[in-house]
Amino acid sequence: MTFTQWFQSWGGEAFGWFLATTVLILMIALPLMLAVAMIIYADRKIWAAMALRRGPNVVGPFGLLQSFADGLKVMLQETIIPSAANRGLFLLAPIITFTVALIVWAVIPFGPGMVLADINVGLLYLLAASSLGVYGVIISGWASNSKYPFYSALRAAAQMVSYEVSIGFVLISVVLWADSFNLSTIVLAQKAHVFGFLNGFGFNPLLFPMAVVFLISALAETARAPFDLTEAESELVAGYQTEYSSMSFALFWLGEYANVILMCALNAILFWGGWLPPIDWAPLYAVPGIIWFFAKILIFFFIFSWIKATVPRFRYDQLMRLGWKIFLPLSLIWVFLVSGYLMLTRYGA
């Protein structure tokens, strides 16, 4: 008896389903918020360690409660709305960013069968929802009625739309190989994929370049360093968040990090086997799938932080050049290569 069926057994068909789904949503959203708080702490610690600093170490043991202290501080602050701002849209923008960052998690499979909405078009849903994220940034930039946020919004819009194109083609080559848009099916298609014992499309020499392109595009899509031109503090103060304060600022902050974790999760799901252990060997399956999944997310988050701490920021024309002149042709050629290879081997010439 599944979770939903248990609720339906005493709550009735419709009401039980409603209750079960609400509880499941909370079971994803609340740990996600906790994870965001801890991952911000981890980000600051990793960054500090690479710069030979200590990082947050005052609030709680090892500074573990720093993010919660920051959250409390932000909640007690006054929400300042600039008098020239477009009031409604100004307040709507962080809500959009935060909501979109949360709804994407509905289709992420955390383990075998552990997914809120196991839909056929899961990957397209992800692409659709993540393409909505840009609205929070654009609207905030315009509604602030201030020049730096506006420049930032223009940069963000162009950047996200550009890199979504190559991300789309990377996803197509994965979908071609997995033969499905469903994320759980994509994970299962990677079982014993290479040499009969390595789990993950990333181990496949034909798909590995796409894994690299996806990782870099994910950095650009979430506007993380070295592509954080939307909040380049030396040029744009704080970018689109300049005029925001208190909770409206915190919603941007939380949404941004939730998106970063999502991109790490997507890297794990699409190329490195999701909840499967890296090697198809029976004793490794004794470890619950969700632990493998979280371990992979953390590894990718470490890579993201590592890049943030070491790589200098791109210039905007270089960013556009990388997206349109290198990644787009490369991923397009790769779709061609992958589909050609599959036509020869799987479907017969």
Add this chain to the structure above:
Amino acid sequence: MIQTFAFCLFAAVVILSGALTILSRNPVHSVLWLILAFFNAAGLMVLVGAEFIAMLLVIVYVGAVAVLFLFVVMMLDIDFAELRSGFVRYGFFGLLIALILAGELIIATGAWSAGAIELANRTAPISADLSNIEAMGALIYSKYLYVFEAAGLVLLVALIGAIVLTHRERRDVRPQNISEQVKRRPQDAVRNINQPIGQGVDL
């Protein structure tokens, strides 16, 4: 019951946001209402079981086309007085277009109620056990292959046309040559010389 409720909700929001698109005074608000209309149209698509079309609607129209719309409209220097001044000038054409659209709507409704197109006679009924994407793929790449290819060609021509129209070659700028920069080594650029005092540097 829930389907009817969802349909009414999505349809009402589509109509309302469509109306607000043309009624709101600020062009940026208009585009945002348009986006809401797209979004709810995607909801309607999900209701009829066309989840693939719904996702494409959101990805293509909301995620890309409307972003560019917003991008352009945001950068306009809006003068509300000037916006309203053209009302009389464009009023006639607006009315004409409205009349044509109304006529088309009446014809379409009439044809629908006359039952001109039999839904049972559809050329390619979709079997229920196929997913959206598989069903569409099986049709597009077999029966409608040439039409599909033609649509692709039209898009390609439009793409090239857009580039030709907007491209202007500038000879006064020096573009960056990345490979040249990457190939450059210290010995090409740096010289160690023992400069005698009192003499100029030979550059």
